[in-house]
Amino acid sequence: MALVTGATSGIGAATAELLAERGAHVLVAGRDAARGEAVVARVRDRGGKADFLSAELADAESARRLAHRATELGGGRVDILVNNAGIFPFGPTAEASPADVDAVYDLNVKAPFHLVARLAPAMAERGSGAIVNVSTMVAEYGVAGMALYGSSKAALNLLTKAWAAEFGPHGVRVNAVEPGPTRTGGTAAMGENLDALAAQAPAGRPAEAREIAEAIAYLVGDTASFVQGAIVPVDGGRTAV
Template identity: 70%
Template sequence: MTAELSGSTALVTGGTSGIGRATAVALAGLGAHVVLSGRDAGRGDEVVSAIRAAGGKADFVAAELTDAASARSLADRARELGGHVDVLVNNAGIFPTGPTADLSEADFDRVYATNVKVPFFLVAELAPEMAARGQGAIVNVSTVVALRGMAGMALYGSSKAAVELMTKAWAAEFGPSGVRVNAVSPGPTRTGGTAAFGEGLDELATAGPAGRVAAPEEIASAIAFLVTGGSSFVQGAVLPVDGGRLAV
């Protein structure tokens, strides 16, 4: 594997498990100094140890990402550890599901704080600095549910629909200064977070042409593509990585 990202720093939120962990490992394998955030220090240290054992460079920052202040604090720590941030992967997110009438205002605020507010203020902190340097890459992690109306998914899906619109707006805002902003839209993916869906995850996956659930590494490969030179002419895109789920 080439060290295309050698000399760069990549911040991956929610990098201790699932898609975030796989992304941290993938970007470290490309030569990036990966700063990964999460709530569980034990899992964070495990990911860092695995990356370092493979010859990569990584640091963990414990972060409860709930508001603008926590986003700014994480950006500051990433700068301290890496000098500057060249790649930002907004992966951290929460996805409670259920009937609209059963979800509280607290649920609503929590989902939008983590899924929308935190990415917004991380980009507000880091994208202008990337633009000043004339280069950078940002990838936001969305979901196929942002484009498909599904019962019980109104809250989660709408938060990710907001992320997809912000992706396009940021591409228009920062793209002329050399910062590429894109998103990936994963389909059903086997992670610790989706384990609670049980057989329902497999049932959802069988509706797509691939007919199976994705591994986190398959989503991470798409993210790696979007932050490296092979996607140099890709801006403001939402890349479906869903086994063809949106095609049917």
């Protein structure tokens, strides 16, 4: 059983569909029921298994409820967790309200923390499991206007390493991917700015959501059995230059 948060669109939806193609029963978690059911329908139309779970992930209790419901649907287990849900407001630091700061850290940092706290111990008890956190390339370097978003994902990177140290000895692999500019519904509003940001990397173009999903699928798969605590850039080479 694979639980993917923020799976109703973009990278999350692409990941859910790809994992289902490769044989996983996928739980599509997100806020928008209509979009979530559309993802489930696409999976089922292709012969895969999927169910939608409504989840706001705005507080600890929401994360705990999701973990409980996912475990129930999984017959008592969740084998794969992809922490993809997140928000990415950009803007000057001085213009970020206390509510903005709380919202970003609640979803980008606290939700993954509470989900891992609920699901990883059972994985460790069984001796197997895989967790992938979806970070960002701007967790690696400073960008004006991205202090709030970048810092939340930098925290997630450290959590990835700490969880690898904590749960890795018990058979649970924890890794992260750092996407670069990616064409999704959420980034459509960036317009030409997305292309300009992508042009700074060797690849010279934005990624498609499926390209990020391929990296996530690799990390949760058996062929990545010796990969633990890795922060994998999937950014067209931007952080390499």
